[in-house]
Amino acid sequence: MRDKIIEKLIDAETKRQRETLDLIPSENVVSAEVMRALGTPLVNKYSEGYPGKRYYAGNSVIDEIEILAQERARKVFHLGKSWHVNVQPYSGSPANLAVYFALLGSRTDAERTQTRADKTPRRSTDIMGMALSAGGHLTHGFKVTASGRYYNTVQYGVGRDGFIDYKEIEKIARREHPKIIIAGATAYPRVIDFKKFGAIARSVGAYFMADVSHIAGLIVAGAHPSPFPYADIVTTTTHKTLRGPRGAIIFVNRNSKVALAHRSLGEGGAKKPFDIAKEIDKAVFPGLQGGPHDNQTAAIAVALYEAATPAFKKYGHQIVKNAKALAHELTRLGFSLVSGGTDNHLMLIDLTNLGISGREAQDRLEKNGIIVNRNTIPYDTRSPFDPSGIRIGTPALTSRGMKEKEMKAVAELIYKTLAKGENVGSAVRMLARRHPIIWR
Incomplete structure (x- = not known):
């Protein structure tokens, strides 16, 4: 590489990844084949539009790649043609926003206000999602994001035991009558009951959207229940447990009963059936994005090819298995885990009994080569910038x-660092070197 400054920085980051233990549950290690697809001449092409309907010439090969990615996405999740697939979103946040734009439109505050029977104004609820403090994602209606600024949102949490309270969710849904109910999280260590969410959404006439960004790879592997039998829309990123590049996929159920019950205005004001797949495609392009990143699409296709294997x-x-083993050992060593453990790839450690904050723990661990992220825990009394917990997960270490x-x-190393104040950097590097990241 002629740019020696960037080459040096890339080498430094490569060394950091190889010599540390990455326990951030939203990170992973891609295969050499996925990385190769990202660094191909596909990066040179512009392909605004969709297969067969591009705005530029020279896209016949790009069309084949995108269609292949769509087909592979259906295959790994065991879906039929009734599920439409969009593989163009640049990442998870714009994928979710595209769904909201398609299903909710872009309305003014006045349009979002209804009138009660007693003539007093009532704000209609657009989105119902898990609160950030309970483990939800920013794009599920948190006020500082577009989802919370442009739409009326209501949030649900977890009980004192750290588990989702489905009766409470049903109570909120019946009171608020949201248009979209979202199931999905970034820091919830237990199985999500998609069947119950689907039933609650149907009972109030809401779309049921499952954001499975964190657990998509587990669903493909059969290690977590699937939302597809119950959902109208499923979104996922491709770079967490799926081990793909950064990107996202939107799955749309063409047979959604909620969508079929809706009507949209056609030419001359005539009402016509609401084509949910078409509207979501339009919301992605041209609504939010220009041309897709074709090297990213190819890398997603490669990751889906790998996800279809027995391995x-x-x-x-x-x-x-690794997450459960790690949680068990941490508990044995005296750590307090939110909900008492994990059913998936991640866990939350409540550090209150150690007398240190999540930020301090994150910094101490990083100095010793253990990479985690500070995280709010349910009912946290501390600031999100310096919360009471840390979030850890096993995808990247399992990939190694x-x-x-x-x-x-690993649990012993965390314990020695946080509870005993020991320096374990050399032991961390030794463990990392015994399980190298292979990039050929």
């Missing part, structure tokens, strides 16, 4: 071939 199924189950034995060692 990936084994890998997905190993992620969960680590198993339950190594999880016990």
Whole structure:
């Protein structure tokens, strides 16, 4: 590389990744094949539009790649043609926003205000999602994001035990009558009951949207229940447990009963059936994005090819086995875990009993080569910038071939760092080198 400054920085980051233990649950290690697809001449092409309907010439190969990615996405999640697939979103946040734009439109405050029977104004509810403080995602209606600024939102949480309270969710849904109910989280360590969410959404006539960004790879592997039998829309990123590049996929149920019950205005004001797949495609392009990143689309296709293999199924189950082993050992060592453990790839450690904050723990661990992120815990009394917990997960370490034995060692390293104040950097590097990241 002629740019020696960037080359040096890339080498430094590569070294950092190889010599540290990445326990951030939203991060992973892609395969050499996925990385190769990202660095191809596909990066040179402009392909605004969709297969067969591009605004530029020279897209016949790009069309084949995008269609292949769509077909592979259906295959790994065991879906039929009734599910429409859009693989163009640049990442998860714009994918979710595209769904909101398509289903809710862009309305003024006045249009979002209804009138009660007693003539007093009532704000209609557009989106119902998990609160950030309970483990939800910013785009599920948090006020500082576009989802919270442009739409009326209501949030649900978890009980004192750290578990979702489905009766409380049903109560909120019946009171608020949201147009979209979202199931999905970034820091919820337990199985999500998509069937219950679907039933609640149907009972109030709402769209049921599942954001499975964190657990998509587990669903593919059969290590977590699937939302597809119950959902109208499913969104996911491609770079977490799926082990793909940064990107996102939107799955749309063409047979959505909620969508079929809706009507949209056609030419001359005539009402016509609401084509949910078409509207979501329009919301992605041209609504939010220009041309897709074709090298990213190809890399997604490669990741989905890998996800269809028996090895990936084994890998997905190993992620969960590792998480359970890590949670068990941390609990044995005296750490307090939110909800008492985990059913998936991640866990939250409540550091209150250690007398340190999440930020301090994150910094101490990073100095020793253990990479985690500080995280709010349910009912946290501290600031989100300096919360009471840390979030840890096992996807990246599982990608490096680590198993339950190594999880016990990792727990010991975390314990020695946070509870004993020891310097474990050399032991961390030794463990990392025994399980190298392979990029050829």
